[in-house]
Amino acid sequence: MKAVRAHRPSLAAIVVAAGSSTRFGRDKLLTPFAGKPLICTTLEAVCQVPVRRLVLVCRPDDRAKMEKYVAQAALPRRVHVFLASGGLTRAESVLNGLKTLVDNGASGQDWVLVHDGARPVVCRALLKRLLAARDMGDIVVPVIPVVDSLRRTSAGRTEILDRRGVVAIQTPQFCRVATLRSAYLNCADSALFGDEAALIESTGGQVVTVEGDVQNIKVTLPGDAEMLEAVLGARAGTVVGFGYDVHRFVSGRPLILGGIRITSALGLDGTSDADAVLHAVMDAVLGCAGAGDIGGMFPSSDEQYVGIDSTVLLGHVMADRRIRRLRIVSADITIVAERPRLRDYQVPMQKRLARLLGLRSTDVDVKVTGNDAIGWIGRGEGIAVLCVVTALRPTKEERKAVR
Numbered sequence: 001m002k003a004v005r006a007h008r009p010s011l012a013a014i015v016v017a018a019g020s021s022t023r024f025g026r027d028k029l030l031t032p033f034a035g036k037p038l039i040c041t042t043l044e045a046v047c048q049v050p051v052r053r054l055v056l057v058c059r060p061d062d063r064a065k066m067e068k069y070v071a072q073a074a075l076p077r078r079v080h081v082f083l084a085s086g087g088l089t090r091a092e093s094v095l096n097g098l099k100t101l102v103d104n105g106a107s108g109q110d111w112v113l114v115h116d117g118a119r120p121v122v123c124r125a126l127l128k129r130l131l132a133a134r135d136m137g138d139i140v141v142p143v144i145p146v147v148d149s150l151r152r153t154s155a156g157r158t159e160i161l162d163r164r165g166v167v168a169i170q171t172p173q174f175c176r177v178a179t180l181r182s183a184y185l186n187c188a189d190s191a192l193f194g195d196e197a198a199l200i201e202s203t204g205g206q207v208v209t210v211e212g213d214v215q216n217i218k219v220t221l222p223g224d225a226e227m228l229e230a231v232l233g234a235r236a237g238t239v240v241g242f243g244y245d246v247h248r249f250v251s252g253r254p255l256i257l258g259g260i261r262i263t264s265a266l267g268l269d270g271t272s273d274a275d276a277v278l279h280a281v282m283d284a285v286l287g288c289a290g291a292g293d294i295g296g297m298f299p300s301s302d303e304q305y306v307g308i309d310s311t312v313l314l315g316h317v318m319a320d321r322r323i324r325r326l327r328i329v330s331a332d333i334t335i336v337a338e339r340p341r342l343r344d345y346q347v348p349m350q351k352r353l354a355r356l357l358g359l360r361s362t363d364v365d366v367k368v369t370g371n372d373a374i375g376w377i378g379r380g381e382g383i384a385v386l387c388v389v390t391a392l393r394p395t396k397e398e399r400k401a402v403r
């Protein structure tokens with residue numbers, strides 16, 4: 001989040017994410033959809049065109065979480081992200097974003113895309129249509145035709161509305177920084193306007209429309225969650241990664257599995273804390289990206305890994321560029337151990353793993369089984385863990401955008 005020096009016209013984005021999610025029922029922007037918090041998907045989507053400065057406008061209470069999600073998002077290296085505080089209205093939030101943009105070196109001649117944080121699937125083709133129409137008016141907006149019949153309801157009575165020529169307005173809305181700034185300066189009450197196009201038009205500016213995209217949905221109602229998952233799933237390909245790990249029981253070490261301390265007379269031997277569950281999970285995650293294994297990433301010959309907490313290693317795996325580009329969708333784990341009894345730890349492990357992987361606990365399954373007293377596992381000499389992780393691979397467009 002460092003300052004950028006002013007230069008000839010460049011592209012910026014303001015993403016407004018300071019709403020209260022009242023109609024959705026929980027904080028939709030921080031909720032994972034198809035394995036990624038919604039806001040990360042939106043930020044990645046808007047950066048499919050060469051954005052240099054990106055202002056994320058959020059509620060002051062969400063600032064720390066948003067900083068974390070910005071760091072998690074797979075954004076191109078050219079993008080400098082700044083956070084701004086939201087206001088009481090959308091207009092106030094956009095104005096705060098605009099001030100932050102200008103304070104961080106954007107010039108009036110720069111171009112800005114103002115986008116709803118809750119529209120995570122804006123496609124590159126739509127962004128390019130906006131950029132191509134930049135000189136045709138004062139602000140460019142995407143629109144889609146209204147296909148349903150319309151009625152206005154009031155006090156129990158309804159009246160038919162003529163839908164001919166009626167379009168629904170989407171975001172991003174695209175204009176010069178100076179155009180947006182002067183619209184705010186010249187408008188008595190910007191809160192009266194629902195979007196930037198209405199505001200700019202009210203001060204005499206010309207609005208240009210381009211074709212929007214029906215998939216560019218604004219996640220608003222609880223039912224939109226399924227629609228969003230379906231759109232994201234349809235756009236990406238599923239990949240599967242498999243992981244396997246074995247560690248030997250020894251005395252004098254704690255037993256840690258899935259990031260949870262287990263009551264046991266014996267622990268597992270290893271360079272690290274020997275958390276075989278996390279090791280199998282990490283290998284499965286890496287497998288989804290074709291990124292090798294943990295032995296290659298964290299060699300046992302390297303002293304820095306002696307006694308290391310495996311949740312720290314998982315943090316490194318999740319922060320790897322190749323992994324950040326994926327959407328981890330599910331993890332299915334089987335622990336093969338004759339003893340100790342692990343049944344009571346299944347749910348705590350499931351919850352811990354879900355948090356570490358950024359998943360809902362229903363997307364993680366932890367199974368435990370013995371080995372019918374057969375062989376080395378049956379004799380209680382060690383344990384084995386198997387794990388399958390599924391993930392969505394980014395679309396070709398997303399891969400091109402993040403180098």
Ligand SMILES: Nc1ccn([C@@H]2O[C@H](COP(=O)(O)O)[C@@H](O)[C@H]2O)c(=O)n1
Pocket residue numbers: 337338339340341342343344368369370371372
């Ligand atoms: N270390 C273990 C192994 C098994 N369990 C629980 O017992 C069930 C039956 O185990 P099998 O060895 O017959 O597959 C298994 O589903 C687990 O619920 C356990 O708690 N700890």
Ligand SMILES: C[C@@]1(CO)OP(=O)(O)OP(=O)(O)OC[C@H]1O
Pocket residue numbers: 245246269270271272273274275279294295296297298299300301305
């Ligand atoms: C976790 C690492 C870290 O050096 O070591 P160990 O704890 O020995 O675990 P193992 O699964 O045998 O090897 C993977 C290593 O990356």
